Amino acid sequence: MTALSRRLVLGGAAAAAAIGGLPLAGGTAQAGPRALREGLDYAVRKLRAVAPGISRFPEETKFEKWIYTDSGGWVGGFWPGLLWLAHLETKDPLFRRLAEESAERLAPRRTDLGTHDLGFLFYPSWVTAYRVTGEREWRDGAIQASDSLIRRYNTKGRFIRAWGNINDPGNAGRVIIDTMMNLDLLFFASKETGDAKYSTIAVEHARTTAKYFLRPDGSTPHVYDFDPATGTPIGPNTVQGYSPTSCWSRGQAWGMYGFTTVYRRTGQREFLDVATKLADHVLPYLRIDPVPIWDYRSPYAPHDIRDSSAGAITACALLDLAKITGNNRYRETAVSVLNAITDTCLTTKSSRAEAIVGRGTRHRGAEGGIEVSLPYGDYYYVEALLRLFRPAELAAAIGL
Structure with missing residues (x-):
């Protein structure tokens, strides 16, 4: 029996569909x-x-309590980022102090050459800190992290490599959809320094991603492999998704959000076209089940495990697209997703839960982090709500 099917065999399709009180396919969550x-x-x-x-x-929960990473891993920016969002909502100096203390603990990662996720680490933490406080140490640290990130750029293939140290040949030709979310750090660096080298790399990486990841139907794979020596494309692959031909829902959300942001920074229509194709692909799925399953093409769809974090990220992207395009379908779908998360995924019924949003999925295929809370799930849920309730303050803080 495969790990992927074990839970469905134990509980049956109907039980899987109703995990955590989620509606069966075709149902709607009641909220407003x-x-x-x-x-x-x-x-x-x-x-x-x-x-x-x-x-x-915080990295994820176990028995509803946070478990931690000391270095921040790839998720370290979301906790100080979440505290900054709470500060925007409340103006409470407690949240500002805690956000600053948490962000400061990321300082050693500014020169980290072992990760492409420096945008995830430093944008919600240090860039937001600079925009909120005006203190230049945050700005300068974010630019330093950008200098580290662009060292991962492959000039032959015109992409930023994903995993591994820049001197490690393993994974040297791997590109993942997630990296679209790290590009805004580079746009920030170009704007602050006046040096176009950062934004040029960001645009080239986005074009490479658009060319090779976007399928005709608007879906995406998680991974695309290239020959790192020549830049020659090899083909799609996956780590987080069900298969190289499937559509991992959180990856699709990263792409929607990332391409929308690149359009914001460049004004180039090609990137908006990609973002809308990605969004249009998921709308039919979200009409059936507003909280996405972990992979839209899972063979157990629509009765597979959900990922509330994919829903929260998707809601942010759709709200941004609605603002840019005036297409109310995107806003209505985003609100539907947020209603469903609020109605079925919050931890309100647990006295011991330390997170805000439950029913997240980190790595379904490896049976890792299933039905847990995730720091990025909490972060993007609150970001999406602030897009609705405090749009001006949020825009100033994260650059909308």
Whole structure:
């Protein structure tokens, strides 16, 4: 029996569809504007209760309690970022102090040559800190992280390599959809320094991703491999998704959000076209089940494990697309997703839960982090709500 099917065999398709009270296919979650406001209030209350006791970086939950990474891993920027969002909502100096303390612990990662996720680490933490406080140390640190990130650029293939140290030949030709989310750090560096080298690399990477990841139907693979010596494309692959031909829902969300952001920074229509194709591909799925399953092409769809974090990221991307294009379908779908997360995924019924949003999935195929809370799930859920309730403050803080 495969790990992927074990849970469905144990509980049956109907049980899998109803995990955590999620509606069966075709059902709708019952919530609304008032519920979303209450969801944001709940997030602030939870952070006010839990955050003062956290001195490391939450990575995921186990038995509803955060487990941590000391270095921050790839997720370290989301905790200080979440605290900055709470500060935007409340203006409470407690959240500002905790956000600054947490962000400062990422300082050693500015020169990290072993990860492509420096945007995830430093944009919600240090770039937001600079925009909120005006203190140049945050700006300078984010630029230093950008200098580290562009060293991963492959000039032959015109892409930023994903995993591994830049001197390690392993994975040297691997590109992943997630990296679209790291590009905004480079646009920030170009804007602040006046040096176009950062944004040029960001644009070239986005064009390479658009060329090789975007399928005719608007879906994407998780990974695309290239020959690192020549830049010659090899073909699609996956680590997080069900297969090289499937559509991992969180990866699709990273792409939607990332390409929309690249359009914001460049004004070049080619990137908006990609973002809308990615969005249009997922709309039919979200009409059936507003909280996405972990891979839209899972053979157990629509009755597979959900990923609330994919839903929260998707909601942010759709709200941004609605703002840019005026297409109300995107906004209506985003609100539907947020309603469903609020109605079925919040941890409100647990007295021991330390996170805000439950029912996240980190790595379904490896049976790792299933039905857990994830720091990026919490972060993007709150970001999406602030897009609705505090759009001006959020725009100033994250550069919308």
